Amino acid sequence: MVKGPKAVMLGGQMDPPARYAKAARHLKQVIEEAPGTPLTRTDLAAFGAPAFGAAFTAFGAGSRCRHIIAPGEKAQTNKSIPVQSPHVLFPDLTAFLLGGTIAKRYGGAEAPLCFCSACAGKLAPDTFTSNRGELPAAAAAHNVAVLMEWLRANGVDP
Incomplete structure (x- = not known):
């Protein structure tokens, strides 16, 4: 209902593409069904999306910029893996x-x-x-x- 360009961002806690086996297939389906849709904050899926019709892709080099967290949620981390290195x-x-x-x-x-x-x-x-x-x-x-x-x-x- 909102006019103007829109972008799809990958959302979820920690590493969504790794945690959800169907994430890449579903992203591909969205891009194929809505060609020209930009895809941002999609981790390394950003590299394949243009081949399936994405207008452009973008993601951050830092983990905080590779996907989004739902509004109101606090980012979770894997407690079993202490983040002591970049x-x-x-x-x-x-x-x-x-x-x-x-x-x-x-x-x-x-x-x-x-x-x-x-x-x-x-x-x-x-x-x-x-x-x-x-x-x-x-x-x-x-x-x-x-x-x-x-x-x-x-x-x-x-």
């Missing part, structure tokens, strides 16, 4: 993981160096193990660099 975009899995989680998965093995423009072969994804000092800013720079590389690889000039 979220890091791990290109090999096309997923955001906590830096501490990446470090644990490599265990004693040496993680491969990251060659994004921010890390420049000097840092590995398991480096971002703390929310102290310069690591959160370095992780954010890494996330943006990886996203920009993905865009350029797909013919988008950010």
